[in-house]
């Protein structure tokens with residue numbers, strides 16, 4: 001069993017220790033470990049909605065779409081960079097979704113951790129990621145002490161720049177993936193007459209002035225999505241929230257959609 005970074009109690013900030021089937025702090029705050037092995041570290045009083053993060057339907061769609069292999073080139077690219085980066089020993093995926101991009105990374109680090117605000121995402125991750133410490137937690141309030149990790153990953157997920165910086169060790173790095181200008185261009189064209197590219201979460205890193213870019217790659221290729229996978233793809237994107245009902249129905253009736261996918265993959269070091 002790897003030795004994982006210690007959890008910090010989300011209520012009183014004391015150290016959490018494993019006691020039988022739960023994590024407990026010295027002030028007797030208790031967090032049960034689910035049968036899949038993850039722990040929910042978002043206290044009810046801190047929840048901003050009943051079901052925060054991606055919904056179960058979105059997560060299931062994401063899992064089906066990713067497992068069909070459309071983004072496997074992106075996963076390979078992420079893994080190749082991490083293998084080449086001398087990335088240290090302790091890794092965390094923040095906003096991990098169903099864990100697709102972190103699968104296999106436990107073989108490259110002494111310890112791997114993953115968190116997401118959506119409980120279903122963490123349950124799916126706990127099943128997909130063996131020997132990985134999985135928790136329900138917010139990127140805006142990570143249940144870890146300062147300098148716990150040498151390398152972090154954020155794929156299409158919200159970034160809290162100062163929280164990321166706090167939990168990273170000196171010289172620690174993060175790999176951030178966001179959409180390039182032409183990402184899902186043809187899917188977007190089915191929904192809007194004018195398409196404004198979505199800029200991802202690089203801005204919070206760049207605007208802080210506290211990170212140095214250490215590596216960058218763009219990945220761009222075309223995919224042909226079939227039948228129900230078109231709807232799955234739509235549900236994975238922010239377009240799902242804004243697409244008019246009739247556009248969603250028209251997409252659901254399509255049998256084939258060819259679209260560009262375009263990823264920006266950038267690595268930053270804490271300056």
Ligand SMILES: C[S@@+](CC[C@H](N)C(=O)[O-])C[C@H]1O[C@@H](n2cnc3c(N)ncnc32)[C@H](O)[C@@H]1O
Nearest residue numbers: 053054095096097116117118138139155156157
């Ligand atoms: C677009 S999905 C990406 C998931 C995964 N990284 C992937 O690419 O397959 C964004 C994820 O961020 C999670 N999320 C949203 N707000 C969050 C927060 N404040 N803290 C942690 N995760 C959050 C969602 O539940 C969702 O799983």
Ligand SMILES: [Zn+2]
Nearest residue numbers: 009012025029
């Ligand atoms: Zn406590």
